[in-house]
Amino acid sequence: MDLTPLSEPHSQGQSNPNQTSHLEDVPYQVHQISASSSIRIVCISDTHCTQPSLPEGDILLHAGDLTNKGSFEEIQAQLGWLKEAPHKYKVVIAGNHDVLLDPAYVKRFPDRIYEGEGTSQTDLNWGDIIYLNRSSIKLDFPNGRSLDIYGSPLTEQFGTWAFQYPPIRDVWTNSIPKGTDILLTHGPPRGHLDLGGKGCRFLLKEIWRVRPRLVVFGHIHADHGQQAITYSSDEASYDIPMMGEIGVWATFVIRFRLASEKLSELLCWRSEASSSTTLVNAAVVGGPGNVEGRPAIVIDI
Incomplete structure (x- = not known):
């Protein structure tokens, strides 16, 4: 979800009729934070029904907002695209637009999202995609290395969307396991790639406690990029x-x-x-109407 100023001509939660399903290919850069026996991680987020070309790598991370409206059809189309990716591991979390994946949202707003026979969350075909929802996975690699990844879709409340919590509520303290190598969240920590302070202060505090090597998120389309906490x-x-x-x-x-x-x-x-922790805002779409495409960010860890 793009938290750009309300004066910008962007209709939240709605598809742009002029937006195609494939964004124009844009170049990507490789950022190395480990020198030996590195594992290549391809980071994307906020694709919003687009299907950009993906660089090769060992892990593909998607930090949520696969879709615009979060319907069964939209989510399944995006899963079909991701299943075709050649990466050994594909790890995905939901974003606030992916409403079908939030049972609490579906129960609360049956008039906004419909679960019918054959179109419920349990009917989705994930293939070999790993879906994390406030959960962890340990990934093993042929070079003997392994990486622990924790993923959560939670973001501070902005409008009426899925997986959200009031900004005053601390949902993060002691939620991320110690020893986590990669943290995958939909929203950013406050003060880092969050368009001037729109991220979560409790998430930032938890990152300081756990100190993962890499944190990948999106949500704030306008602050795509990379920085570090030292x-x-x-x-x-x-x-x-x-x-x-x-x-x-x-x-x-x-x-x-x-x-x-x-x-x-x-x-x-x-x-x-x-x-140190490398922070990546991997939001793919941006600009008015989400018509601009940003490259995947590739990290060697």
């Missing part, structure tokens, strides 16, 4: 206010923890946490 004192000075933590005491606690972890590294104490 867990430095300077980073803490920026992120602490984003988390909603204020005051000298909060700053002291974070900086004390960073200093303690640095001491642990010097003393060669083992830590499961990453020293």
Whole structure:
């Protein structure tokens, strides 16, 4: 879902009649965060019924909003496209537009989404696609490596859509398992690739606790790109206010923890946490009417 200013001529939740099912091919770049025995990860999100060409890789991640209206027909068409992708693993979460996948939404709004015989969520053909909904999967590779991925579709409430929660509610604290390598969410953490603070502060705080190597999301179409959290004192000075933590005491606690972890590294104490986290907003469509196409972001991890 695109949280662009309301003055922009974009009709939320509706298909653009001029939008084709295939966006014009756009070049992609490879970003390397691991040098040896790397695993190539192709990151996309917010395809909204489009089916762009996909770079080769070991894992294909889709961070939700496969569709516009979330009907059975739209979702199945997107699953059919993804099933044809050559990647060894294809991991998908829902987005707020993929309403059929949210049983609570279907029950609450039967007039907006219809589940009939042969067109219910259980009738979808996922093939070899891995669907995560506040759950984890461990993926093994021939080079002996493995990656733990946790996926969640939850986003802060904006309008009446699926998988949403009030912004004041903390749905993230202690929800992501320690040791998670890749976090796949639909919405961004606050202050990072979120169009100036439209992300979730509780998600940012949870990322600081778990420190996955890679976080992939979308939702905010206008902030497609990549950046990193380095867990430095300077980073803490920026992120602490984003988390909603204020005051000298909060700053002291974070900086004390960073200093303690640095001491642990010097003393060669083992830590499961990453020293930095790569953040990717992989939203494919954008612009007025979602007619602009953005490239997949490719990460070597």
